[in-house]
Amino acid sequence: MFMTAADPQLTWNLVQDVRQLFDFPFMVNAYRAGSVVAISAAVIGWLMVLRRETFAGHTLAMIGFPGAAGAVLLGVSASFGYLAFAMAGAVAIAVVAPSGRSGAADESAAIGTVQAFALACGFLFISLSQSNISGAQSLLFGSFVGITSEQVLVLLAGAVAALGVVAFIARPLVFASIEPDVAAARGIPVRALSFAFLLLLGVATAEASQVTGSLLVFALLVLPAATAEALTARPAVSLGLAVAIALFVTWFALALSYYNDYPIGFHITTLAFGAYVVAKGWQARFRLVPALARGGA
Amino acid sequence: MSTLEGRSKLLGVGLRAALISALAVAALVLASCGGGSTSTRSDSGQLQVVAAENLWGSLAAQLGGDKVTVQSIISSPNTDPHEYEATPSDARAVASAQYVVYNGIGYDPWAEKLINANPSNGRVVLKVQTLLGLKSDDNPHAWYSPDDVLKVVDQITADYKKLDPAAAAFFDTQHGEFITNGLKEYDASVLQIREKYAGTPIGATESIVSPLADALGLKLLTPYSFLQAVSEGTDPTAQDKAIADSQIESNQIAVLMFNTQNATPDVQRLVDAATAKGIPIVDVTETLDPPTDSFQAWQTRQLRSLADALAKATGK
Amino acid sequence: MTPLIGGEPTGPADDTPSVMLRGASVRRGDRIIWEHVDAELRRGEFVAVLGPNGAGKSTLIKVILGLMPLDSGEVRVFGQPPGRVNREIGYLPQRRNFDPGLRVRGIDLVRLGLTGDRWGVPLPRIGRLRARGKVEDEQVNEVIELVGATAYANHPIGEISGGEQQRLLIAQALVRKPALLLLDEPLDSLDLPNQAASAALLGRVCKERGVTVLMVAHNVNPILSYLDWVIYLARGGVASGTPEEVITPQTLSRVYGTPVEVFRTADGHLVVVGQPEAPHGDAHAHLLR
Secondary structure, three states, rough: OOOOOOOOOOOOOOOHEEEEEEOOHHHHHHHHHHHHHHHHHHHHHHHHHHOOHHHHHHHHHHHHHHHHHHHHHHHOEEEEEEEEHHHHHHHHHHHOOOOOOOOOOOHHHHHHHHHHHHHHHHHHHHHHHOOOOOOOOOHHOOOEEEOOHHHHHHHHHHHHHHHHHHHHHHHHHHHHHOOOOHHHHOOOOHHHHHHHHHHHHHHHHHHHHHHHHHHHHHHHHHHHHHHHHHHOOHHHHHHHHHHHHHHHHHHHHHHHHHHOOOOHHHHHHHHHHHHHHHHHHOOHHHHHHHHHHHHHO | OHHHHHHHHHHHHHHHHHHHHHHHHHHHHHHHHHOOOOOOOOOOOEEEEEOOOOHHHHHHHHHHHHHEEEEEEOOOOOHHHHHOOOOOOHHHHHOOOOEEEEOOOOOOHHHHHHHHOOOOOOEEEEEEEHHHHHOOOOOOHHOHHHHHHHHHHHHHHHHHHHHHHHHHHHHHHHHHHHHHOOHHHHHHHHHHHHHHOOOOOOEEEHHHHHHHHHHOOOOOOHHHHHHHHHHHHHOOHHHHHHHHHHHOOOOOOOOOOEEEEOOHHHHHHHHHHHOOOOOOOEEOOOOOOOOOOOOOHHHHHHHHHHHHHHHHOOOO | OOOOOOEEEOOOOOOOOEEOOOEEEEEOEEEEEEEEEEEEEEOOOEEEEEEEOOOOHHHHHHHHHHHOOOOEEEEEOOOOOOOOHHHHHEEEEEOOOOOOOOEEEEHHHHHHHHOOOOOOOOOOOHHHHHHHHHHHHHHHHHHHOOOOHHHHOOHHHHOOOHHHHHHHHHHHHOOOOOEEEEEEEEOOOOOOHHHHHHHHHHHHHHHHHOOEEEEOOOHHHHHOOOOOOEEEEEEEEEEEEEHHHHHHHHHHHHHHOOOOEEEEEOOOOOEEEEOOOOOOOOOOOOOOO
């Protein structure tokens, strides 16, 4: 890592700063990939938060990691490894915990074990690799400097397919998520929808992992949706907000990393978390002021 | 419909409109730009050269003289090349370079990713692995083989002439200078050790030494699987460790060559054992140390300390 | 009064019973849940399904919805086998507590009742679809007004009281103007004032809109004045008839299979005493308060 005087500097001229971002093809690809991934993660993450299945998202991301490491070990693209393992993980979760909701204590023990096992397997594959893959850092914490145009197309295709399915099943899925009994009585296939959703979640986490890394997928999958939820209860608005937040966080994070060379995962997580804290503070403002007044009087 | 609902409905519509227009703009921007960048020369008309490792960079700089500007990505002795993660500034450097030299042979996969992510017309890339006809799981440390270094030197000059035909004569002169004068002491040291100490058994901590040992005619006794394991960051087998230990115990090796940039606990134990036995340790590094030294100065210094150690050990 | 469904009257003639059961029985393994259930529920009737815990009251609802098959006998819903006409049925499952953090509004819940089973990409409201969207909004607002929930329909569902949630759920069940409303213990978790209010609402819906209301209940008193029919399920048997016919010592003794007394207290409440231990070991008097 080295920064020289010739590196782009942040100036007060914002237009120029933004234009500088796109001087190089790798940044253009990074923005394309980042935007695609942010949108699909925000939408599917919004549904995941609605269904209270956030554990599933994180677990699938963790399961994707040995998939990616294994793919590199086999000389195949890491993207396919992420996807294959995440989908397999989705099937496993659907079979083992069909209810999906965060539940009993023994369920969380099983989940914790699965996540730890996934991490361990990933490291095993990395160490088995004959050709010194550049450690686990980019797989776990994300990287954006090596995204090729082919990768962007693959991400785009996956996101379009996944979001297409989501759009088609959106209303019955929301219905089944909030009121499974009533939905079932209406003839909505609740269990099939749950399974389909887990598969979509597998796609979304596999895609997001390629920019944020497996460990920080939360930042795009959960935080934008949770932030939007704190600001409004209107579904269409909160979905739109989640997408907007995810996009802006990703764009800012890419720009920051470009200018200061810090890892992208750090910026995304910090910005997403910052937005969340602000939103929660805003949500709590009515409780806070009377509480302070009571304390004072 | 209450005014509250009316207001929030308006907010929803406005928000939706804003979001859609933002997305549309972004889509247009992202769809339109892109394509490869055309690397341009620096203001002074020099070739922009990027080397993944400063050991190759040093060669590129000397062979290009003032007709090139060389940036090396791995340039600090504290950076572990096996675990390096490319940064945006590295990507920018590769994107703007006209000539890129990188090792390959499984040593720097991040470099290949950077090159693929930044297609560029008119850029020439030298992948040392391809030049030497090696595979990704071969011993990556080609710069420790004097013969391979010569091949790379020749290729760099050829590539420079391709990129800047007008300066071909200059590059040929630089090349001649480098071979005759630049590498003179380096060649001399290699020759001297080969003549005096050929056949002497030595030990090493990593496969970095293997090409050099071959070139010098020294017998490298440490099992290759041990050396390779250390290089790849895996654990050597218990059997290999036992063999290495016993070689030290029974003073079978004259000197122990120690890659100080890859000192795992196993390796450190070996070094300590050798020191205790009075076996001279010869420090070597993966990349230029100090980074300001030239390739030949660095290598020659290491060869000299090797010669001194061999003299002490064998009394010759 | 013919209820309007989707703006058009339904196919079957007016006197097709909403629900018809003949000799119906359900088993689980070799245990009989209930058997010999006969009932013909007409349009616009208010029916209660009563009985102790574990008697299979929810099972009856599931049978009508087509979610569970009969082991013998017949069941028809609007003249069809169950499960075919669920579009005409509004359903309130047994008490659900919404996650207090759930950020969905009551009005969204009601709208789900209207459009939630519609597959396909949600299209923006432009052109032709704007008119349809307006009609849907009207339907949603109208039914929310009907249940009296206009004041809090825009609040997140997790933040309003149980009684208020209940009203919105009733609105959700009614938004498609069903001909049959099935409720599984809707008054169970409400306090007395809310029970009375809900019962009055259901009674109004039943009479004014001609909706058949079938309600599983523990406590008959809030709904007693609206009831047209009672189906009483107990371990020892089944009784089906008007409240006056069923809630008598004779009928209940037969149904329970042991002597049972029915008293009317000073304030008009009914108390049943002497029934055998309920299946779950609850030995207290089954208070039909």
